[in-house]
């Protein structure tokens with residue numbers, strides 16, 4: 477069995493453990509600062525294994541010793557966005573939490589691949605890369621799978637077609653400026669633009685962009701966790717099974733799409749070793765303009781990070 481450690485056993489971390497345990501390809505360690513909580517959640521999940529007929533070891537801990545030798549470290553520790561709170565408000569608090577989670581995890585798992593979820597996502601992935609000094613292949617942010625899944629779900633609701641036939645690609649930063657690529661999205665090969673009237677498609681794009689906020693407003697406390705957690709389970713599985721799965725993720729840019737020294741949501745190939753490749757779509761003028769707007773917004777948060785922590 478592989479070993480996956482999840483730092484932050486809150487809603488997203490614990491739900492990721494749940495999805496991962498069901499997939500039965502890794503033992504799981506949940507780490508959190510709250511005493512007893514990760515141990516309790518891990519034990520509860522472990523006791524579900526006989527019922528669902530899966531064999532996975534699941535343990536909880538308040539320190540990093542239990543994470544020793546992990547293949548993957550998933551970072552979900554941090555403060556969740558509250559109603560009315562922008563992603564950027566989270567920056568300072570979460571930078572301290574994620575920085576420690578990354579460096580402490582690396583001490584115990586020098587070969588691990590890091591999947592970062594804590595918001596503001598692109599910037600927390602950037603921080604993890606800088607703090608650990610790892611190559612970019614081993615530090616990947618989760619955002620695009622979730623944003624694309626939201627768009628796929630909305631298209632399915634509108635058309636009644638199976639989600640399995642619906643391919644959507646949402647790129648860019650994980651914020652309101654994200655870039656749903658309608659030209660590249662399709663239903664069983666038929667471009668979305670041909671399938672749906674323009675106003676319906678526009679409504680879906682807008683709902684996707686505000687997908688996180690819609691759930692925050694409904695929940696009142698906390699933010700989405702089922703879909704984000706499922707997205708990180710898919711990433712972990714693709715990496716550990718060397719699937720060469722192409723999905724949108726936040727990746728460190730080194731000239732791709734004309735961007736440098738920043739994290740940004742782009743299609744990548746996930747397999748053994750982490751992010752194997754960034755795939756470059758040919759963008760038209762409108763898409764390029766949206767890309768640049770989103771990149772400028774992410775860059776701004778990266779710059780803000782440099783004012784609150786030493787990298």
Ligand SMILES: NC(=O)c1ccc[n+]([C@@H]2O[C@H](COP(=O)([O-])OP(=O)(O)OC[C@H]3O[C@@H](n4cnc5c(N)ncnc54)[C@H](O)[C@@H]3O)[C@@H](O)[C@H]2O)c1
Pocket residue numbers: 483484485486487488489507508509510552553554555556557570573576577592593594595596597618619622650698699700701704
């Ligand atoms: N990228 C995405 O798509 C995405 C999706 C969902 C959530 N998130 C982000 O993930 C983070 C967690 O969200 P959540 O809903 O699980 O929140 P949550 O409050 O339920 O869980 C966060 C957990 O982190 C723990 N924690 C705090 N400081 C810690 C530390 N120093 N070490 C270890 N654990 C620590 C808390 O005790 C808590 O249990 C938030 O920043 C949220 O915005 C991102």
